[in-house]
Amino acid sequence: MKKFALALMAAAAAVFGAGMVANAYPPIPDSVTVSQSTVEPGGTFEVTAPCVVPEEVTFTFEGLPLDVRCTSAVVQPGFMLLQQSSPDGAATATLTAPTAAGTYTVTVTGSTSGSIGTATITVQAATDPGGGLPATGSDGISTTTMIAAGLLVVGLGLFGVATMRRRQAPVA
Numbered sequence: 786m787k788k789f790a791l792a793l794m795a796a797a798a799a800v801f802g803a804g805m806v807a808n809a810y811p812p813i814p815d816s817v818t819v820s821q822s823t824v825e826p827g828g829t830f831e832v833t834a835p836c837v838v839p840e841e842v843t844f845t846f847e848g849l850p851l852d853v854r855c856t857s858a859v860v861q862p863g864f865m866l867l868q869q870s871s872p873d874g875a876a877t878a879t880l881t882a883p884t885a886a887g888t889y890t891v892t893v894t895g896s897t898s899g900s901i902g903t904a905t906i907t908v909q910a911a912t913d914p915g916g917g918l919p920a921t922g923s924d925g926i927s928t929t930t931m932i933a934a935g936l937l938v939v940g941l942g943l944f945g946v947a948t949m950r951r952r953q954a955p956v957a
Contacts, residue, residue, distance in 0.1 A: 817832060817903060819906055826886065827883075830882060834876050835873060835901065837855060840895045845893075847883060882908045888905060
């Protein structure tokens with residue numbers, strides 16, 4: 786029985802042990818991310834893309850390119866961290882949204898790695914406060930009110946008929 790339990794533990798360690806090593810490493814970013822997917826007109830947002838250090842990454846938005854250097858967070862003793870990013874390399878660009886509402890795409894291309902990916906943002910329509918009070922309540926008589934009034938009339942009619950029947954003297 787002891788040999789069977791030992792063999793079972795060895796088999797479990799062989800099957801499930803390899804997954805623990807793979808889970809020990811942080812995940813490598815594999816797509817372009819946006820700080821916020823919905824932006825107000827004229828608002829700013831950040832786009833971050835994984836890349837190979839030290840390539841030049843081009844963020845193209847509305848036909849305008851913006852070049853950013855791919856950096857890595859490398860800290861050496863006695864030196865300050867000048868640029869912060871993921872250890873595998875990332876490039877971040879701060880962009881300004883158009884003033885017209887709609888859906889827009891940012892294309893990211895690396896000088897070494899080629900096409901990295903795209904990200905989509907949605908620009909909200911500008912809200913107009915208007916200055917007036919918002920409409921509340923109803924604009925007239927609703928269907929529920931009409932049904933309730935009809936049932937009240939029918940109930941009053943039945944009450945009247947019942948009252949008149951009680952007042953009639955029985956005919957002998």
